[in-house]
Amino acid sequence: MNKISDNLSMDLFEESDQSLKNWLHRDGTVNYYGVVFSPRTANACYQQLLNNTLWRNDESAMYGKHIMTKRKVAWYGSQPFRYTYSNASKIALPWTPLLCKLKEKVELVTGESYNSCLLNLYHDGTEGVGWHSDNEKDLKPHGAIASLTFGAERKFSFKHKESKETINLLLQHGSILVMKDEIQHYWLHKLPATTQIHSPRINLTFRTIIQTK
Structure with missing residues (x-):
């Protein structure tokens, strides 16, 4: 862990220009910072997360049925x-020590703060997530969600709820993407399934949970 922490501290990230591109034309913000970790550090983080995270199959309840996904969270x-x-x-x-370090790095890069993280393990390209919005009542309204990718590069897609316009990005190993502002109200997003990817991807989405009484 100390070795990874040292590498995280040594990784350099140049502060982004205030004109960082918004990939959406309207109704929300998507900023893609690209790769912000050295390959060595990204590989080390990937291996530690893969082996030491308390993974479990995701669960959902739909139409009265209890569903377990192959994807782990x-x-x-x-x-x-x-x-x-x-x-x-x-x-x-x-938080684990590694997740604390990764949270600090993501907060430094994005200029936002987060108090929680949902991790997803996709074993290969056949595992993905369909169109949805992260608009649960537990989340801070219009708050930033930072997506950190380790492992296989995967396409990530956005679709406007009214115009049906779609935008696609390729999320690279060791990269950060941020969704914020009104995006969850006006846009859907998904990780498309594909038979072309045969290696795992770990995705960390740093979020802000609001306390409700």
Whole structure:
């Protein structure tokens, strides 16, 4: 862990220009920072996350049926936050040392703060996620969600709910993408399945949970 922490500290990231491109033409913001970790550090983080994360198959409840996905997930946070989506709830585990370091890096790069992280493990390209918005009541309205990718490069797609316009990006190993502002109200996003990818991808989405009484 210390070796990875040292590498994270040594990785350099030039502060982005204030005119960082918004990939959406309207109704929200998507900023893609590209690769922000050296290949050596990204590889080390990938291996540690793959082997040491408390992965479990994701669950959902649809039309009265309990569904278990092949994709695996893990939910961590600054407090034991409850997060509910797809009619299933999770309680956040405490941050690991590596996740704390990655959160600090993501906050430095994006200029935003986060108190939780949902991790997804896709074993190969046949595992993906369909069109959806991250607009659950547990999340900060219009808050930033930072997506950190390790492993296989995958296409990530956006579709406007009204115009049906679509935008595609390729998320690289060791890269960061941020969704924020009104995007979850006006846009859907998905990770398309493909038979062309045969290696795993780990995706960390740093979020902000709001406390409700």
